[in-house]
Amino acid sequence: MDSVEDELEMATVRHRPEALELLEAQSKFTKKELQILYRGFKNECPSGVVNEETFKEIYSQFFPQGDSTTYAHFLFNAFDTDHNGAVSFEDFIKGLSILLRGTVQEKLNWAFNLYDINKDGYITKEEMLDIMKAIYDMMGKCTYPVLKEDAPRQHVETFFQKMDKNKDGVVTIDEFIESCQKDENIMRSMQLFENVI
Amino acid sequence: MAAGVAAWLPFARAAAIGWMPVANCPMPLAPADKSKRQDELIVLNVSGRRFQTWRTTLERYPDTLLGSTEKEFFFNEDTKEYFFDRDPEVFRCVLNFYRTGKLHYPRYECISAYDDELAFYGILPEIIGDCCYEEYKDRKRENAERLMDDNDSENNQESMPSLSFRQTMWRAFENPHTSTLALVFYYVTGFFIAVSVITNVVETVPCGTVPGSKELPCGERYSVAFFCLDTACVMIFTVEYLLRLFAAPSRYRFIRSVMSIIDVVAIMPYYIGLVMTNNEDVSGAFVTLRVFRVFRIFKFSRHSQGLRILGYTLKSCASELGFLLFSLTMAIIIFATVMFYAEKGSSASKFTSIPASFWYTIVTMTTLGYGDMVPKTIAGKIFGSICSLSGVLVIALPVPVIVSNFSRIYHQNQRADKRRAQKKARLARIRVAKTGSSNAYLHSKRNGLLTEALELMGTPEEEHMGKTTSLIESQHHHLLHCLEKTTNHEFIDEQMFEQNCMESSMQNYPSTRSPSLSSHPGLTTTCCSRRSKKTTHLPNSNLPATRLRSMQELSTIHIQGSEQPSLTTRPLPTTSNESQGIQGKTKVKCHK
Numbered sequence: 001m002d003s004v005e006d007e008l009e010m011a012t013v014r015h016r017p018e019a020l021e022l023l024e025a026q027s028k029f030t031k032k033e034l035q036i037l038y039r040g041f042k043n044e045c046p047s048g049v050v051n052e053e054t055f056k057e058i059y060s061q062f063f064p065q066g067d068s069t070t071y072a073h074f075l076f077n078a079f080d081t082d083h084n085g086a087v088s089f090e091d092f093i094k095g096l097s098i099l100l101r102g103t104v105q106e107k108l109n110w111a112f113n114l115y116d117i118n119k120d121g122y123i124t125k126e127e128m129l130d131i132m133k134a135i136y137d138m139m140g141k142c143t144y145p146v147l148k149e150d151a152p153r154q155h156v157e158t159f160f161q162k163m164d165k166n167k168d169g170v171v172t173i174d175e176f177i178e179s180c181q182k183d184e185n186i187m188r189s190m191q192l193f194e195n196v197i
Numbered sequence: 198m199a200a201g202v203a204a205w206l207p208f209a210r211a212a213a214i215g216w217m218p219v220a221n222c223p224m225p226l227a228p229a230d231k232s233k234r235q236d237e238l239i240v241l242n243v244s245g246r247r248f249q250t251w252r253t254t255l256e257r258y259p260d261t262l263l264g265s266t267e268k269e270f271f272f273n274e275d276t277k278e279y280f281f282d283r284d285p286e287v288f289r290c291v292l293n294f295y296r297t298g299k300l301h302y303p304r305y306e307c308i309s310a311y312d313d314e315l316a317f318y319g320i321l322p323e324i325i326g327d328c329c330y331e332e333y334k335d336r337k338r339e340n341a342e343r344l345m346d347d348n349d350s351e352n353n354q355e356s357m358p359s360l361s362f363r364q365t366m367w368r369a370f371e372n373p374h375t376s377t378l379a380l381v382f383y384y385v386t387g388f389f390i391a392v393s394v395i396t397n398v399v400e401t402v403p404c405g406t407v408p409g410s411k412e413l414p415c416g417e418r419y420s421v422a423f424f425c426l427d428t429a430c431v432m433i434f435t436v437e438y439l440l441r442l443f444a445a446p447s448r449y450r451f452i453r454s455v456m457s458i459i460d461v462v463a464i465m466p467y468y469i470g471l472v473m474t475n476n477e478d479v480s481g482a483f484v485t486l487r488v489f490r491v492f493r494i495f496k497f498s499r500h501s502q503g504l505r506i507l508g509y510t511l512k513s514c515a516s517e518l519g520f521l522l523f524s525l526t527m528a529i530i531i532f533a534t535v536m537f538y539a540e541k542g543s544s545a546s547k548f549t550s551i552p553a554s555f556w557y558t559i560v561t562m563t564t565l566g567y568g569d570m571v572p573k574t575i576a577g578k579i580f581g582s583i584c585s586l587s588g589v590l591v592i593a594l595p596v597p598v599i600v601s602n603f604s605r606i607y608h609q610n611q612r613a614d615k616r617r618a619q620k621k622a623r624l625a626r627i628r629v630a631k632t633g634s635s636n637a638y639l640h641s642k643r644n645g646l647l648t649e650a651l652e653l654m655g656t657p658e659e660e661h662m663g664k665t666t667s668l669i670e671s672q673h674h675h676l677l678h679c680l681e682k683t684t685n686h687e688f689i690d691e692q693m694f695e696q697n698c699m700e701s702s703m704q705n706y707p708s709t710r711s712p713s714l715s716s717h718p719g720l721t722t723t724c725c726s727r728r729s730k731k732t733t734h735l736p737n738s739n740l741p742a743t744r745l746r747s748m749q750e751l752s753t754i755h756i757q758g759s760e761q762p763s764l765t766t767r768p769l770p771t772t773s774n775e776s777q778g779i780q781g782k783t784k785v786k787c788h789k
C-alpha cells in the first residue's frame with residue numbers, strides 16, 4: 001500500500017529548483033552553463049527529480065557492455081546528499097560543481113564519500129571490494145585479458161597497500177587525501193574533466 | 198545513444214572522477230572541444246512553416262540528414278535559414294524525434310508518404326516507439342499486401358520459367374487464380390464433389406416401385422448407374438490426391454494436414470468396398486462405412502474461405518465450447534436424476550432409468566419439447582418446469598458470450614502472434630543497436646590509437662579524425678577508455694573474446710601475460726607497450742588440426758572457419774561504421 005501512495009506522491013511532485021541567481025551563487029557554474037544543464041535535466045526528468053531507477057537507466061546507457069546498476073546505486077547515494085531517495089536539480093548541481101569546478105581537495109573528499117558506503121568516515125576493505133566489484137561489473141564479460149574472479153580483490157589489495165598508511169585495515173579521509181596527493185597520476189587525472197561543460 | 202541521454206554525458210564524465218583514485222594507470226587525454234560554439238538557435242523552414250530548435254538538439258543524431266553536415270546543402274544564405282521543400286506535417290514528427298528521442302507515427306498519415314519522408318531525413322523506421330510501432334507495422338503490411346495483390350493480377354499472364362514443374366503445380370493447387378488450367382481443375386473438382394454428395398443423397402430416395410416388389414430406393418434400382426458415378430468421382434478424387442501429394446513441398450507435412458486426411462477418408466470406403474464385396478459378416482460394417490462418404494462435403498472447404506475460417510474459430514474457441522458442454526452435462530445429469538426419482542412412483546412411466554431420462558432433460562432444456570416423454574406426477578411436473586426454465590438460462594446465456602468470444606479470441610490470437618514475432622524482432626534490433634554502440638567504441642579505439650600516436654608525433658591530424666565521429670561520441674569513447682584504464686582490462690567484441698577464450702584454454706594462457714597490478718615507474722610506457730604487444734599476439738594460423746578437434750569437444754564455441762584475422766586489422770563490426778573504417782584504414786596507409 002505504501003508503495004502505491006509513494007508512487008502517487010512522486011508522480012504529482014513537481015519539484016522546482018531554486019532561482020537561477022541563487023544557484024549561480026551556490027555553485028561555480030555560470031548562468032549559461034546552468035541553463036544548458038537544466039534543460040538536459042528537465043528533458044529526461046520532467047518531474048524535476050531523479051529517482052534511483054531512472055538514474056540507473058540513464059547511467060546504463062553509457063555502458064552497453066556491462067552491468068552498471070551497482071555502481072549507479074553508489075553514485076546515486078553519493079549525489080543524494082540529503083538521503084531522501086531522489087536527486088533534485090540542486091543536488092545534481094552541487095555534485096557537479098564539486099566534480100567539475102572544485103579544488104582537488106574537494107574532489108578527493110567527494111571520492112572518499114563515494115567509497116565510504118555507510119558514511120562512517122572509514123573505508124573498510126569490504127566497502128572497497130563492493131565498489132571495485134561494481135566498477136568491474138561495468139566492463140562486462142568480453143574483456144581482454146579475460147576477467148578473473150579475484151581481479152577486484154587484488155585491485156583492492158593494491159589500493160589498500162597504497163592508501164592505508166598505518167595498516168589498520170581502514171582508510172581514513174586524511175590517509176586518503178595524503179596518499180592521493182603523493183600520486184602524480186591521480187593528481188593529473190583529477191584535472192581531466194575540467195572542461196566538460 | 199538516446200537523445201536526452203546525450204545531455205547526461207557531462208554528468209557521466211564528471212562521475213568518472215570516482216574511478217581516478219582507484220586506477221593505477223594514467224588516464225587518456227580528453228577529446229578537445231575545439232568548436233566552442235555557443236549553443237545557437239537554428240531556423241528550419243519547411244514549405245513556409247518555420248521550426249526553431251537548438252543546434253545541439255539536431256546534433257544528437259549525427260547519422261541523419263539534420264544532424265550531419267548534409268543539411269548545409271539546404272542552407273539559404275539570403276534568409277539565413279534551412280529551407281526544405283517537404284511536408285511540414287511529417288516534419289513535426291521528425292523534429293519531435295530529435296527533441297524527445299521517440300519517433301511517433303501519426304495515424305492520419307499515408308504510410309508510403311511517411312516512409313518517403315523518413316527516408317529523406319535519413320531516419321530508420323525501426324526506431325519508431327512502442328506506442329506507434331504496431332500500428333505502423335500493420336499499415337505497412339496492409340499496404341504491401343495491397344500492392345502485392347495488384348502486382349499479382351498484373352503479372353497473371355506472365356510465365357515464371359524459374360519455378361520447377363512441381364512448384365508450379367503446387368502453386369496452381371493452392372491458388373486457383375494463377376492460371377486458367379488451375380481454375381479449370383478447381384471447378385472440375387468442385388463439380389465432382391457436388392455430384393458425389395448429391396449422388397449419396399439421391400441414392401436413398403425411394404424411386405417408385407418396380408412391378409412385383411416393394412418400393413426401392415434409387416440406389417438399388419439403378420445400382421449400375423450409381424456405381425459408375427461413384428467410380429468416376431472416386432477416380433477424380435484419387436487422381437487429385439495423388440497429384441497434390443506429388444506437388445507438395447513437404448510430403449510428410451501434407452499427409453498430416455487436415456485436408457489430406459479428409460481426402461483419404463472420403464475415398465477409402467470405395468476401395469474397401471471393392472476389396473471385400475463377398476464377405477457376408479463384414480458387409481454390415483461395410484454399409485456403415487458408406488457413411489464416411491459424406492465427408493466429401495468437407496472437401497468444399499478448400500473452395501470456400503468462409504468454411505475454413507469457421508473451422509478455425511471453432512478450434513480456437515474449444516475451451517469455451519468445452520465449458521458449455523460441461524455445464525450442460527452437469528445440468529442434464531442433475532435434472533435426469535431428479536426426474537427419475539420423481540417419476541418412479543407413477544405407473545407406466547416412461548422414465549425407466551436415469552439414462553432414459555437424459556433424453557427428456559435434453560429435449561426440455563433445449564426447449565424442443567417433443568412430447569414423447571412427459572412427467573405425470575405433480576413433483577415430476579414441478580421439476581419438469583424448473584428444468585425447462587433453467588434450460589433457457591443455461592443455453593441462452595453462454596451463447597452470446599461465446600459468440601463475442603469468437604471474434605475477440607480470433608483477433609487476439611492473431612494479434613498475439615504478431616506481437617510475439619515483433620518482440621523477437623525488437624529484441625534483435627536492440628541487441629544490434631547495443632553491439633553497434635559498443636562496436637562503434639571498439640572501432641574508434643583503433644582510429645583513436647592512430648590519433649594518439651600521431652598526436653605524440655606532433656602531427657595535427659586530429660581535426661580530420663574528429664570529423665568522422667561527433668564530439669559526443671568521442672567524449673563517450675573517452676569515458677569508456679577511462680574505465681578500461683581504471684580496471685586494466687580492455688573491451689573487445691564477442692568474436693575476439695571467444696577466440697581468446699579458445700586459444701587461452703588451448704595454450705595454457707601464461708599468467709605472466711596478465712597485466713600486473715603493481716605500480717611501475719614508467720607507467721605510460723608499460724600501458725602503451727602492452728597495447729602494442731597485444732596487436733602482435735593473435736592466434737596462430739597453423740594450429741594442428743587435432744588440437745582444434747579436441748577443442749571442439751571441450752568448448753561449445755563455434756569455431757569460425759579457417760580464416761584468421763590478420764595482424765593489424767580485426768573484423769569490421771557493423772555496416773554503419775564501414776565508411777568510417779574505410780576512412781580510418783586509408784589514413785593508416787597514407788601515414789605509415
